[in-house]
Amino acid sequence: MTPLDLPARVNADPVLRRWGRDLSADVLLEVGGQSWLLAIVKGVITQVRQGPFLMPRWDVALRADAEAWADYLRPEPPPGRHDLFALIRFGKLKLEGNPHPFMSHILWFKGALATLRGAAA
């Protein structure tokens, strides 16, 4: 699974739709050298584009270390790699831009990105 799968996973999840009902933001997700732009409108991921981007515009960016992100996506992730805040704590995930969309919707971001965990991860 890749971030391109997020709309199918997230938009079909009624719990995430409820957590995200007030979330509208453009989010840049960067893992190592790869990047994706997520357009979110009221908790619905309306578009995902894969980089590279020449002049991306975003509200908040999440930039993850590739190796740590691979651990995060494991079905049973190891301590320190199992959660977005754990990655932040140990310097493996950087939050940039306006923190408000993320900090006001922490449970949505954690839940949405955790849907990428699975067999293909």
Place this chain on the structure above:
Amino acid sequence: MMEDIIGRYMRLELDGVPHRIYVEEAGQGIPLLCLHTAGSDTRQWRGLLNDPAVTRHFRCIAFDLPWHGKSSPPEGWWREEYKLTTAAYAGAVMGVSRALGLEKPLVMGCSIGGRIVLELAAAHGAELGGVIGLQSSAHVTPYYDVSWTHRADVHGGEACAGVVSGLMAPQSPEAERWETLWHYMQGGPGVFRGDLHFYKEEGDLRGRLASIDTAQCPVWLLTGEYDYSCTPEATMEVAAAVPGAKATIMEKLGHFPMSEHYARFAAALAPVLSEVRAARR
């Protein structure tokens, strides 16, 4: 089915200020006073207080700190900003213990509770039968801006739950994890942040560890491996600085062992409680 837990309210003065404190207990025997984490309440101890293997030998008591759970803040709270301090926290624990007439209680606290038991052991060790620190650290370096947990434009309950959700082990049962988060969602405005004032700023106890005499007041430390707030390394630093302290790192548990996965925590706690009982025979 009625549980064996009994809850009552206690009127007492803490630092000269009248308080109404919610206390619940179950069991008989050696007094075991339990301290909840920052921004939460006694419900975190529901597994322990409902465990006959423990309550058969221990009088388990938990209370909500002022401002938490069903303990109201003191009169005039609307005029002040809540900030927990080492002195106020230790005073509350010892005040409740003395008001209950507990003799040589064993005090078990988690997170901020795991921190304050170190101060209790240092300052009041002669009055205690020992301390059990869960997720104990002497200090924590901030890793996010705690002001996000108390803002008019962010739901405080959801932010507090979001901040702490990942501190639990992914293997912990879903129902127990979400029960733990519900308590966080119910905290009063700014209370979690006020507790973190003690946890991340004022309550650096590194200089107090040398005052702990484990011959007088034994110290046990139990820490879940998935905790990235109080890391296993932070607990081992405490253990190294307190001669005689016994530390165990618990696999597949996180920051809220007693609440996120009681059965697994109970297995780690059992040898400690056996040791306590053997020493008192």
